[in-house]
Amino acid sequence: MDEIRLQLLKEVAGLHDIPEGAYNIRENGKSIGRQSTEEIEIVPMEDGSGLNIYVKPGTKKKSLHIPVIISQSGLSEVVYNNFHIGEDCDVTIIAGCGIHNGGSADSRHDGIHSFYIGENSRVKYVEKHYGMGDGNGERIMNPETNVEMAKNSYMEMETVQIKGVDSTIRKTHAKLAEGAKIVITERLMTHGKQTAESYFDVTLDGEDSGANLISRAVAKENSYQKFVSKIIGNTVCSGHSECDAIIMDHAKIEAIPELTANSTEAALIHEAAIGKIAGEQITKLMTLGLSEAEAEEKIVEGFLR
């Protein structure tokens, strides 16, 4: 593989080589490698617009890698991936998109991922976004994640956008049946003139369903971030959302969390805090020999870890 491809794959999927288990690697709009396994079947849609992925009931401790990389400036694509997870599964899905844009045209990936999670199944879903390349063209990623969770299923969703994405609009919708739980952790850093908007809505439909949304954001330089979360409780359920943001330089941040209790039995909590790095924290690290910039860097790293 060439160097750019290798770096992108490493950043978005932690891959140094062809992954174990099932995988599909999409590069510049085409699959450049695909492998189904006995338990995880990857079926490309006929028109090339995405994948249907079937995970057999009872599949345990298996992983699926589906990284997307774009190194061609000016490429714009919309990809639909549907994940049909059977009952009693326990799987890890590593998605992610890396864009290298060395040209002057915008490169854009819109990934629409729909999860149908069967009863008693556990899914860990990791999605990393990364951009590089010194062209003037923007690197744009708009992921949309739709999750339908059956009885007693569990999903852990971890999304990370650390660097190089000029513009992103993230949308996540989830609907939970009885006993289902979802934990979403989002980490976002923007710099330069980047903009990032993130919208969550989680509907707690089933008894004893629960959601925990954790967002950690750092906005540097002239960047802009908007965080909107919506938790709707329709029955005996619990929802918690927290949004902590560090604001630096001339950045702007908005946080709009929304709680809707349509039932007496819904217990919903939200917390949000936006502020700069505490002066004492910086001073402390500077007494240990770091420059102010290094101290800030360390604090931001720790905050986003």
Next chain:
Amino acid sequence: MDEIRLQLLKEVAGLHDIPEGAYNIRENGKSIGRQSTEEIEIVPMEDGSGLNIYVKPGTKKKSLHIPVIISQSGLSEVVYNNFHIGEDCDVTIIAGCGIHNGGSADSRHDGIHSFYIGENSRVKYVEKHYGMGDGNGERIMNPETNVEMAKNSYMEMETVQIKGVDSTIRKTHAKLAEGAKIVITERLMTHGKQTAESYFDVTLDGEDSGANLISRAVAKENSYQKFVSKIIGNTVCSGHSECDAIIMDHAKIEAIPELTANSTEAALIHEAAIGKIAGEQITKLMTLGLSEAEAEEKIVEGFLR
């Protein structure tokens, strides 16, 4: 005074008699008593649509009562009151509206209050809303409060709607200059089919300005409440908002707090929690001899105190 009038005045303004100091009592669209003082001048608008109130610079420890009562079914009015508070004042303003509706037509009061608070002045503003009467006509109150706060001024705003208001849309806007602080406490209870919506926006424009918004809400039976708060920090400033709500029976509650940091120096925090009364709290009071309903009543009272 007749009995209904007396009860309404007691509920909304704590008045048993003609108040001391400056006052204006509005009943069924007309002033039935008015008194200016040396420091506080009440000037009715020519068209009868409200009052201009002038508080002289340096006025200390003085109060102003401006209750509104409506006992005539079907009366609908919009009233504009402007409060011009000079520099270095320390005054208490008791507003409030009581509606007795014994008929079948809706009675409605929309009070639009604008405050211009001078440098270094302190204002305590209390606004109570109360409804009674067994007619089918609704009791509707839509208060709008606009506050402009000059340098180093302080405002404490306390709004209470405990009973009998069928429909309310409350709007509060505040804009703070350097060193100004505002503390807003809202207590709201809805029952039956009542609806209450409350919107706050506070813009922290001046350095070291600060806002603290505290909302406590109880929604019973089939009532509906919506709470929307917006704190915008444009400079070195601090904003805090908290919304605690108890939901009972078949009620619905939405909370949408919004934080916008347009400056690195803005420190903004929000907390919200919606839930039912904890079972243990009720059990505890029941072991002390209260019935379940009495226990709930006590807890709600304590929560709204």
